[in-house]
Amino acid sequence: MTPRHTILLTGGLGYIGSHTAVALVEAGYRAVILDDLSNSERSVFDAICQICGDEHLEFIEGDVTDAACLKTVFEAHDFFGVIHFAAKKSVAESEADPLSYLHTNLSGLVELLRAMDTAGVYNLVFSSSATVYGDQEVFPIPETATRHAVNTYGYTKVASEEMLERVGTADDRWSFGVLRYFNPIGAHGSGLIGENPKGIPANLLPYIDRVATGELPELVVYGDDYDTPDGTGVRDYIHVMDLAEGHVQSLDAIDATGQGHVVNIGTGQGYSVLEVIKAYEAVSDIEIPFRIAPRRAGDVAVYCADASLARDVLGFQAKRDLFEMCRTNWAWTQKMAEAKTA
Numbered sequence: 001m002t003p004r005h006t007i008l009l010t011g012g013l014g015y016i017g018s019h020t021a022v023a024l025v026e027a028g029y030r031a032v033i034l035d036d037l038s039n040s041e042r043s044v045f046d047a048i049c050q051i052c053g054d055e056h057l058e059f060i061e062g063d064v065t066d067a068a069c070l071k072t073v074f075e076a077h078d079f080f081g082v083i084h085f086a087a088k089k090s091v092a093e094s095e096a097d098p099l100s101y102l103h104t105n106l107s108g109l110v111e112l113l114r115a116m117d118t119a120g121v122y123n124l125v126f127s128s129s130a131t132v133y134g135d136q137e138v139f140p141i142p143e144t145a146t147r148h149a150v151n152t153y154g155y156t157k158v159a160s161e162e163m164l165e166r167v168g169t170a171d172d173r174w175s176f177g178v179l180r181y182f183n184p185i186g187a188h189g190s191g192l193i194g195e196n197p198k199g200i201p202a203n204l205l206p207y208i209d210r211v212a213t214g215e216l217p218e219l220v221v222y223g224d225d226y227d228t229p230d231g232t233g234v235r236d237y238i239h240v241m242d243l244a245e246g247h248v249q250s251l252d253a254i255d256a257t258g259q260g261h262v263v264n265i266g267t268g269q270g271y272s273v274l275e276v277i278k279a280y281e282a283v284s285d286i287e288i289p290f291r292i293a294p295r296r297a298g299d300v301a302v303y304c305a306d307a308s309l310a311r312d313v314l315g316f317q318a319k320r321d322l323f324e325m326c327r328t329n330w331a332w333t334q335k336m337a338e339a340k341t342a
Ligand SMILES: NC(=O)c1ccc[n+]([C@@H]2O[C@H](COP(=O)([O-])OP(=O)(O)OC[C@H]3O[C@@H](n4cnc5c(N)ncnc54)[C@H](O)[C@@H]3O)[C@@H](O)[C@H]2O)c1
Pocket: 010, 011, 012, 013, 014, 015, 016, 017, 034, 035, 036, 037, 038, 039, 040, 062, 063, 064, 065, 084, 085, 086, 087, 088, 089, 104, 108, 127, 128, 129, 130, 181, 182, 183, 184
């Protein structure tokens, strides 16, 4: 089958990019992945090909901040658009080494926009984040909420959104699909791709994975005295395949209307830390030991998306529930553990 369009995925071997590559190929697109492997492995490309065939997939090792590399990539392909995942994403690291975050996340975006402009490619879907809302107290959060960076990583996302607005205002050929992700978890149902953070995970599900496999002794739950049904923090978790399919819908909407959009991508429904632990125990049949510690500074009780605009503008609605998120995470974790001992 001839692909509908060819899409460049910067950072496409990472957690969200790899799942989106699968969703794109399954929706009839051709995906060209550009990744410098700074936070991923070449083997992820083989796994993507194993899931959806290699006919409509290509991998190029390269750095999005490298103008010469981008020039070569754009000259060799006829892209309909780009999905820009390539970025550094650790809040703690962004505080310790802000310059490298400004370089990769902001200079990388500028170089990409320049290369797109030169090549006459004006459709971009951008990986933004709920972090642009900072420490909001009102939930669910609508897209109209004030942007407010509370760390350097968050600053790069706020600044990127502002840059896109300025570029779009100056030249109406651009269409930007800005997707503000909430908390992606889970893995592809095949168990072949998933999240594989280096070092001690900063996020809840990868941490639980390591407790389930015995690599970490217990989970620490920060605060059980929040104003939530069971006292623990509530977050808007979204299955990574739902999020991946949201990118396809974003491109489809740009293709159909020529218009951009700025939308939250979440389920609109929150789950507490204890609910996540229970669901994980149910699907894995493993008890997850945990202890309660005092609240962490800066954490809020509830952080959930108002998901109605993505539904209205893109027709986006998350389909997979918390059990499916935990089931697929556990299946992926088991495959990784098997591979380590093989
Ligand atoms: N995972 C989340 O919870 C989350 C939430 C909100 C937003 N985001 C954003 O989504 C995007 C993807 O996140 P992810 O979780 O898949 O991260 P990831 O680290 O798994 O994937 C990012 C990929 O980009 C690559 N990369 C980094 N710098 C590069 C460069 N200079 N040139 C080329 N490739 C480069 C890495 O090797 C990696 O494969 C990021 O922009 C991130 O900020 C992620």
